[in-house]
Structures are given as structure tokens and as C-alpha cells.
Amino acid sequence: MSGDSYDVIVVGSGLGGVSSAAILAKAGFRVLVLEQADGFGGLAHSFERDGRTFDSAIRIMAEGEMVIGLLDFLGVGDECELTPIDHLYQAEFPGMSLFAPAGIDGFTEAHIREFPAEADGIRTLFGLRRQMFLELARMPMRVTDPRLMDQLPELAPTLMRYRTATLQQVLDEHLRDPRLKAACSALWPYMGAPPSQLSFFAYSQFLGVLVDGPYYCMGSFQKLVDAFLAAVRRNGGDALTKAAVERIVVTDGKVTGVRTEDGREFQASVVISNADARQTFDTLIGAEHLPERFVKRVNRMVPSMSACCVYATTTQDVTEYLHAHETFKYNHWDHEDTWRDVLGGARPAGMSLSVMTMMDESLAKPGEHMLIATAVAPYRRGDGKNWWEERDRYADALLGEFETLVPGLRDNLTSLQAGTPLTIERFTRNYQGATYGWALTPNQIGGKRLAHEAPVDGLFLCGHWTEEGPASFRVVLSGMNAAREVLARFGSSLEVPTFKPDDVPALAL
Template sequence: MSVGSLRSVYAVELEGERIVLPGEREAHLAALADVGTDDACSIAALFDTYDQGYREILAVPISLRVRDLLRMPMKTPLLFAKRKATLAKVVDAHIRDPKVRALHTALWPYIGLPTSQMAFLPYGAMMASYVGEGAFYCRGGFQTLADAIADGLTRHGGELLLGTKASKVGVSDRRVTGVELETGQWIEAATVISEGDVRDTFDELIDAQEVPKRYLRKLRRQTPSMSACLLHLGTDLDAPSLVEAQITIVAPYSSEESYGRSVRGSIGGVSVTVPTLTDPGRAPAGEHTVVVSAAVPIECGERPGWDDRKVADEMLAMAERALPGLSNHVTFAANVDHSGDLQPRYLGPIYGWAVEPKQAAAYRLPHETPFVGLWLCGHWTQPAGGIWSVVASGIQAARLVLDRSVHGGLMPLAL
């Protein structure tokens, strides 16, 4: 697997004006300071806060004991002080100009909540890594990452059963006993790690009578994250001459307005990416791949009155503002209905639980379950959603299963 770094991190199409935010820190801060009335030092202080949060996340033990919690105010003071903060609370203390706020928080769909509801830390960590380290993409598509992990598993003697659903997790006396596959095959196991939808694990795969009521009540109190709907397209437009950044956000001024529109049943904004800018081999010569995505409520596809065709049209119309001429230059669409009309693809909760302060970081579901030998990992659990975090989550779960130390940081990866 190789990675290609991107040029400018993102651009925002805000009411007819295109503003490009570079990945290099000083240039990024200057671009933000240029468009509004905020003092550049105040914006820089916000990014310093993000950097500190990012450094502290990397230093925090992957499994917290009581004494780690007691030491948090000294060892990771920012994580401790801001553990219940929303992004709006932190950003508003540094940025006053509404246009600068809108630009800075335009990537809110990548965390999946408007700034007044989103935990501060995930957005801060994303910004600290985008602006400074840069954004990265797996050359060949994200499948190459999954393939690399699968390759590691088989090289170490693991067996991978693709396309085979687990239909039951067996438990007895609060211990896991094995897994039944949809083929009817029973695999006896003293250890099972579940990384699918945690609600399915405890509502469908395990007999609900066996699950402690307190645990079920806890799960039912949690709120799932938003869904995304996607259009995967090919185009013969000259994309490199039309977009300046790998991500172009087309949205109204504020995350609240954009979120409100999508909750009310229309498209609040879109993110447009052109993976072939980084990885030209992914499309035939002279063409580009385009991904248009929008944050939508999880139940949207089944909502009465929800109209897939209207949604696809709205998404395409917004994507036109990033790539003028796109609708007349679509050479390929991954999803179309029987009459050839574009169909959006819905993904379900894209980050597991919604990334609210009360469901983020240490407040997220732990890997341990009420059953001996049954562990959880993935984006429903600690530390968070997103590729990096679910890899970390898998490593944490593996260390717990192998009874290796979980009280240091994540690095080095060696078990």
C-alpha cells in the first residue's frame, strides 16, 4: 500500500465565492485571517489548542485505570479541561467572524454533527492532522488498506471467511461459547471480537434474555451518528483545472443551517472529492472519478416522502458549483435505477455512535462486555470513529484479548 499526499486540504464554495484553505499551517492561517476580521493570533491560538489536544491523545494510555484518570488534569490537561466541550464552545472563543467560522467548520459532515453538538476533540484532532501533517489517501482506494490487513492476517495463519455473515453469538453463564455462521456452521470459541453494529450484536446475534438489562438500557440511551448518502460518478471534465483542493465543500454559511436542512429532508451541503487527482490510474485516460457525499439522518431512506431522485438531483446541482458542467459530463454512475436515473447510496451510521461530548473518547463504549470472552472493537467503541481510530480500537482489543499491557500509549504497535 502506498499513500499520496494531497495539495490544498479543502476549498469551500460559500454563496458563489470559492475559498481555498491550504494544508501548510502558516498559509492556512493566513487564508482564514484574510477573509474576515479575526486577529491572526487568535486563529493561531485555536490551532495551538488543536495541536495540544492531538499530542495529548497520542500520549494517553489506551486503557484508563483510576490512577490514570486521577493524573489526567496534570498529564493531559487539555483533554481533561475540554472533555465535555462542544466544538462551538472552543471555536467561538477564538473566532468571532461568522464567515471565518463557517470556513473553519465547513468539514463538520466529516464528524457528523453541527458544531453546537459535536465534541470538540475529534474535530480538533482532524484539523491538527490535516493542517500540518496534510491529508492522505490510500493509492488504489481504501480497499488496499483492507487488503493489506487481510494479507497480514492470512500470513500469520488466520483464515478469512468473506461474504459469510455471523448469525448468532453463543453465550452461556455470561461466557461466550462461539459463533454460528449463516451457513449453519458452528465455530466453538472462547474468545469472540465483534466489530459490526453493536446494536445488532446485542439485539440480534445474542438472545436478548441473556443480556443484562442494565447494559441494554445503556446501549438504548446512546444516539447513533448520521448517515451519508453518496453518488459515485465518472466524468470527462478537465477536473484538475476546475478544483484546487482534494475536498470541495458546497454549503450554506453555518453548520447549523446545513444540518437543519438535512434533518428537514433535503440536502444541506455536499462534499465533492476527485480521487483521480491523487491517483490518476483509477479512471480511464481523460476521465476522472468524482465522489459526491452528503450527511443525512440515518432513517432518511425509509422516511415517508423521501424522494431518492430529488436527493440525487439536489446533490448533483450542488456538486455543479464545485465542478461546473458536471451534470452534462457524467460518463459513469455506480448507482442508477431501472430508468437510468441516478440513485444515492445510503451508508447507515457512518461513525457508530454520534460524536457528542457524552459519547466521545473515554465516554464511548469500552471493549469489555458483560460476557467473559466477548469483546467489541470498531467505531462503536473507544477511542472513536474514523480509519485511524478503528485501527487503534482493533489494536486495543487485541491487547486486551492477549492480556498484554494496555496502560501505555498506542505506539509502538508491537503486541
């Protein structure tokens, strides 16, 4: 075998890419990971500035136990430490704050304390989440057997009833007070779409795992990426940065390798693309190698919203004012008004402030707190202004929004950097800086996203554009599922356990 020949090439080193690469390397396949950026990790990448470590995007992870199980299976469990956090968030609305503890009972009670008159509706709403979750956990990944389809209304009544609903429709069905509806959907900025557009199914799945308690990766999520890469290398694989793939080479309808932008060529009969789906099909493969219907389908799909991030450190003891690792702040009770601000682009909205040093004080210098403020933001601002020119003004306004909670927040900063949708696009090549792959609307979840096996022989996909959906643990799940499909193609006997079968449903309807 020549030095440039591999069994599998993985394009992109996001968590989806490195988790699939690590499993395939463990199974004995020769694997190469190619990353276009200067560092590995995509949205899990962290950057160092003056002795401080900043997570570029991911701040918390659900389903830490599943990921710990996978790392142990790969023999790299001691390479990174995932630590549970005992609460979810604090939500600040005009005139009301709600602290959301971890654990479904405490979470439900926190809402009932504020809105006791609607205790039954609150219990039903969060109970639906659990019911859908359990129904999903009992089902196979993909429902293809027509007999099973016929039985679905009986097997999974809650799921069938709500699978095409938006979060707003379900809130309206079970709750009366508009402020309670807003409080119960306070987490929507995590999913980049307001309740009127957000799939209830996606929201339930997300809340369903997050409510059990999120995890932080000590030292930053880069450690998790590096642990997967250690598993790749220990099993004879390679990983290169500054290796942007320009073309996935297709000969006679089959994948035969890749060519990089600087002219290097690598051969493999299987390529897994963890890169942005539009780029994968439009540029890396090319429409000429794809069925017309598939190209039309991908072009019709709508990407998720982008975001702006401000990375800062301060000598102020912000924990005097902020009691959760993440605080959402709303200027309106109506999330549709907040969404209008998001689309306008001028006023920060759909925003949260994370105190990273509440989870790991080693990220900043002694005596400092590290803050990451995030706002949901459009790639093209509604006011027509350019993000490059507006970046610093917007970053200042975003921090300024939190001064109603932390007086003098901007006066004690020891470092400050800002990123916009253009930054996300540049560093990760996600289409228009999309934060979560396709938007999480009811018509773009589960099996309505992209399958792992693409319609070109030898091409597979993983990451947040595929059917498991977005967020750190779900893209790891997508990496596991993509690897399983490649193992089956090669006839490998390696069994990849599910690690937490009852809790990680991933049904594609």
C-alpha cells in the same frame, strides 16, 4: 483441533476487524474472519464497474505513517501504497472560497488571510487543538488511577477545560465574526454533526491529525483491507465472505463460538465483533446474556447521521474548476441552517465533491475523471419521503449543486450510480446507515463509547462504535487495541508497537 475450531473469530471485515485479525494471526493464534457481504472491507470496500474502481465510502485517511508502520510490522508493507496528499480541502461559502493546505502553519495562515482582524483568535483556536493534542499524547489510554484523576487539571488544563465543550462553544469563546466561525468549522460534515452538537475534543483530535496531511491508498482502500487479510492468511488464518453471523453462542456466561445464518457453526473462546454495536448486543448476543444496566446504556446511545453518495465519471476536465481533491459547498453561512436542510432530507446539504482521479488517475478510464459527491443525510427524511423512490432525484440534485462551481457538470458524465442511507445499512449492517458509529457529541466520545472488552466473558469489540471513535485510521487503532487486550488475555508475548506514540493519543476520560 477440528477444522471449525479457532482461537479467535472476528465478526465483520471492516478495517477494525481485519487489523485486529492480522495482529492476532501474527501472534500465532488461529483466526477466522466472517463477513456477511459479498466482499471484504465494510466501509473500506471498493466496487468495480466497467473497468473503474470506486471507493464506497472512505476517500482519505489520516495518520498514514502509523498504518504504514503496522503493515510493515505485519510483513505486508509492500501490498499497498499509502500516498500523502499535500492539501486538505477547498471550502466554498456564499461569496468566499477558502483553500486549506496541509500543515498547521499554512492552514492557520489561510484563515488569517481571509479574516486578518481576528488573527490572534485564529491562532489561539488552532493552538488549542495542538495543546490538547500534546496533553493527550502524554497520558495513558485510560485514566483509572484516582490519584491521576486528581492531578488532571494540572497535567492537562486545556483538555479538562474543553473536554465537555461543543465546537460551537469554543468558536464563540475565541472568535467574533460568524463567517469566520463557519470557515473554521468547515470540516464538520466529515464528522456528521453540526458545530452546536459536535464535541470540540473529537473535532480537535480529528483536525489535529488530518492537518498534518491526509493519505490516499493507491488503487482504492480495498487494497489496505486486502493487505491485512493477506497477513491473516499468511499466518494460517481464514476469511470468508457471504458468512453472516446470526448468533454469538454463549454457554454458561462464556463465549464458545458463532453460528451463521446458513447454519454453519464455528467454535472459539474469543469472539471480536467488528459489526454494528446495536446488532451485536440486541441480536447476536441477546439481552438475556447482558447486565441490564449495560443494555439500557447501549439503548440510550445515539447513532451518527448517515449519508448519500453519488459515484460518477466524466470526460470533462473538472480540475479547471476544482483545485482540491475535495470541495465542501455551503449554501448558507450558518451551519445550523445547513443542518436544517440535512434533517429535511429533500435538499442535499453538508456536501462535498471529491475528485478521486486527482489522487489516483488509474481509478477511472483514460481521459476520465472520477467524482464522488457526498451529503450528510438522515435515515428517515424529514419530509417523510422514501429514499428508494427519491434516490435518483436526490443524486441529480446533489450533482446539480456543484454546477455553480463546475458549469455543465451533469452533461459530460460517462457513468453514474447513487447510494442512500439504506444502501449503507444494507451493505454494512451499520444501524440506520450510521457513518461513524455513535454520534460525536461530547457525551459519546472516548471512554463514553464502548470499551473493547464487553460484559460477556470472551467477547471483545472493535471499530467505530468503540472508544477510539470513527474514521479509517482510528478504527485501525481500535483493531490494534482490541488485539492487545486479547493478547493479554491469552498471555501472549507479542508486543504491538505504537508506531507513532506522540501523535496518536487515544485517551478515554
